[in-house]
Amino acid sequence: MYDSIILRNVSRLMFPILLLLSLFMLVRGHNLPGGGFIGGLVAASAFILQIIAAGPTYVRTSFQINFLNLAAFGVIFAALWGLPGLVTGEAYMLAFWLKEPIPGIGKLGTPVLFDIGVYLTVIGVTTQLALVLAEEPTLYPIQRPPARPNATAPEV
Template sequence: MKARSMLLQVAVAYLMPLLLIFSIFLLIRGHNEVGGGFVGGLVAAAAFILHAIAESPKATRAHLPLSPDKLIAVGLSIALLSGVLALFQGNPFMTGIWLKQPLPVIGKVGTPFIFDVGVYLVVIGVCLHILLNLAEDER
């Protein structure tokens, strides 16, 4: 990963935000159209990986709001909590709870969607955790 090209760096600088936005788009619309937390997460991870290839893993880490291992923990917690919420209504674990009114842009929001967000975060976290560490592991 030592070889970096100027061209790639420039391209990534533009591509990465696009890819990230696309990934969020995939996540949000996943419930109704092709997409979802998995694909969204994978695309986002790909964006960061691309960045890591263009710049360096270290630079990519600096861009991340949370370290990958924390992302995993947060993602798992969100997924778990989205299921636990139903318990407070006296329903079985993971029973869907939906807001009455759809939100702008996002659409209908319910616990399954929150669950999908958890999935999204875990996927990003894991992919980055694996690939970044592997890329840094130069021996």
């Protein structure tokens, strides 16, 4: 496995763009191709690109996110927005919508919130899978970026 300076820099620039694209996909998803799942995959690909370019340790230390917990939170969040239906005496997952669409975003309702939960779950699960596979030492023998010569404190 080699350490490519081009990939590392490009992926750093790509990261916010991919995250923005994923949010766009998420919001767009209700009536057009997109949605929580697709958006989540795009966001996860941003993280996975970082794993490929800079290694799993870099992703773990610089983001400080427990991706499994993110996925668990996403599941809880998604399942939460099915509850209003049950509380009002209707079926679970019954959709509730705001009457007026919000300019720029569109119609808002419980399915959008459900989709956000799916988005978080997909990011969490996919990135976690990639991280765990990438952390196998012999499967993916990536070196950490060399320490800067004048750095004093060792990186955590």
